[in-house]
Amino acid sequence: MSLKALQQSFIQQLAHSQSADKFLEYLEPCGNLLPEHQLAIYQNNVRGALQKSLAQVYPVCQKIVGDNYFKQLASVYIKQYPSKHHDLNSYGEYFSDFIKSQCLQRNELNDFSYLSDLVQLEWFYQQVYYAAEGSLFDFSAYAKLNEQQQVNTVFQLIPCLNFFSSDYPVLSIWQMNQEGSNKHQSLDLNSENCCVFRKKNLIELRIIDTTIYNLLTYLIAGKTLEELALMGVDNYLPALIEQGWIGGFKVKHV
Amino acid sequence: MSVLSKDIRPISGAGIGLRSPHINDILTSLPDISWLELLADNHFAEGGVVTAQLDAIAEYYPLTLHCVGLSLASLEPLDKVYCQRIKALAKRVNAKWISEHLCFTSSMGLHSHDLLPIPYNQESLNHCANRILQIQDLLGERLLIENVSSYMTFNNSDRVEIDFIVELAEKADCYLLADVNNIYVNHVNQGLDADYYIDNLPIERVKEIHLAGYQQQQNYLLDAHNNPVSEPVWALYQRLVKRKADIPTLIEWDNDIPSLQTLLNEARKAELIMQKGACHEP
Ligand SMILES: [Fe+2]
Numbered sequence: 001m002s003l004k005a006l007q008q009s010f011i012q013q014l015a016h017s018q019s020a021d022k023f024l025e026y027l028e029p030c031g032n033l034l035p036e037h038q039l040a041i042y043q044n045n046v047r048g049a050l051q052k053s054l055a056q057v058y059p060v061c062q063k064i065v066g067d068n069y070f071k072q073l074a075s076v077y078i079k080q081y082p083s084k085h086h087d088l089n090s091y092g093e094y095f096s097d098f099i100k101s102q103c104l105q106r107n108e109l110n111d112f113s114y115l116s117d118l119v120q121l122e123w124f125y126q127q128v129y130y131a132a133e134g135s136l137f138d139f140s141a142y143a144k145l146n147e148q149q150q151v152n153t154v155f156q157l158i159p160c161l162n163f164f165s166s167d168y169p170v171l172s173i174w175q176m177n178q179e180g181s182n183k184h185q186s187l188d189l190n191s192e193n194c195c196v197f198r199k200k201n202l203i204e205l206r207i208i209d210t211t212i213y214n215l216l217t218y219l220i221a222g223k224t225l226e227e228l229a230l231m232g233v234d235n236y237l238p239a240l241i242e243q244g245w246i247g248g249f250k251v252k253h254v
Numbered sequence: 255m256s257v258l259s260k261d262i263r264p265i266s267g268a269g270i271g272l273r274s275p276h277i278n279d280i281l282t283s284l285p286d287i288s289w290l291e292l293l294a295d296n297h298f299a300e301g302g303v304v305t306a307q308l309d310a311i312a313e314y315y316p317l318t319l320h321c322v323g324l325s326l327a328s329l330e331p332l333d334k335v336y337c338q339r340i341k342a343l344a345k346r347v348n349a350k351w352i353s354e355h356l357c358f359t360s361s362m363g364l365h366s367h368d369l370l371p372i373p374y375n376q377e378s379l380n381h382c383a384n385r386i387l388q389i390q391d392l393l394g395e396r397l398l399i400e401n402v403s404s405y406m407t408f409n410n411s412d413r414v415e416i417d418f419i420v421e422l423a424e425k426a427d428c429y430l431l432a433d434v435n436n437i438y439v440n441h442v443n444q445g446l447d448a449d450y451y452i453d454n455l456p457i458e459r460v461k462e463i464h465l466a467g468y469q470q471q472q473n474y475l476l477d478a479h480n481n482p483v484s485e486p487v488w489a490l491y492q493r494l495v496k497r498k499a500d501i502p503t504l505i506e507w508d509n510d511i512p513s514l515q516t517l518l519n520e521a522r523k524a525e526l527i528m529q530k531g532a533c534h535e536p
Contacts, residue, residue, distance in 0.1 A: 011361040030407035032473035132300035155356040162280040201303040
């Protein structure tokens, strides 16, 4: 077997735990370890590393469903989604979709329809934690634009910010499950728009109203100042700049 | 704390692997640590608290970089993005050198996040040597290549690990990182001759030594980095230090991480052995 074929066969055993017969033919017993045992050690190590990584990204989900059940979910996820990136911090990005499908399939998750959104919030938290620093808005450069350029300006959100809308009060649930939280009151089953951002190395999570949520989606879509003004939301821009959510701008050439 | 600025402090004596539970402790008390080794793969963040803390640490301590994702034995095309990330990180923290394991971690676009062994034969040798040369070209410096713990024996291996490593180091003109715990784990699991291994390491190429603790499993040793260095590993370390006493040595501890003081005590123990070794050195 060539080195390439051996590596491919080996990694497939780890990623998909397919029938190992062919691969085992290339192994010899060593010490106390038979070939199938040798392979099992690696399968265990890989699963362990990915499980640990998922538990680090999704601590609130783990707390809600319990350690053992989380491990079960994680091992199903790991089989469906082997790691495709060298950076372990990128692992787990489909966990929210996965949880959504599990909630439909598993009776015991019937009451947890919010879980997928909660998982999304935890994923955003991790993304924001590691994202690049946001720059400060350059007022003097903006002041130098002529009137035509200003109306064609597109404002850019900082990289360490993420937001989304949920049909459930996911941020409140997230906060209730933080260590030392004394929020135990029953929740209104309201939807919540959440924003996760980083300021001076601290992560903040905030509920935002629908107007701000819409404005953020327009900014992501690359709407110009003129278009924002037509929709009547341009007057909220100074506040976003002031709290550091908008870090730059570019002039759209029309 | 040494009075020398970090730029002229060499990597010497016994250091410890930098782990996140200790970072605040280190930054507040600035303990006397000879040097620190970073797990490069934990520091790819573009911003945030981890990055800020690392920059602060790099102000005070000389650092080395330890990678797990170069996948140097892999037949996949070299991940140049990864190489560039390593190069940028090394520059940012002024790393004195970069090390990686003799193994592969990716194939067919899939990543193991575990160090996967290869057979020790001519095909592997040629491939790994070329690959190391290619990486060294990209990074613009020599790599330190580390031996790994292995739980697998391939029937197309035709030489023992240390003979492979000697040939590889020669062919790729690279440096070596001798992990004594990995040698011991492979001695127990695979029956390799640990004394022969230590005595045949091309000592002038060995720029760093790793010491760590294994975990005893039912019928094998797992390189879990979750325990103090074991007695047989200290004994092998002594044997190695007698050959050359001043090789920078690192205590690795990754799971069930103890207090910083426990790690520093292990490092102190290694330094005492180095000092004794210096007296015996021919
Ligand atoms: Fe090591």
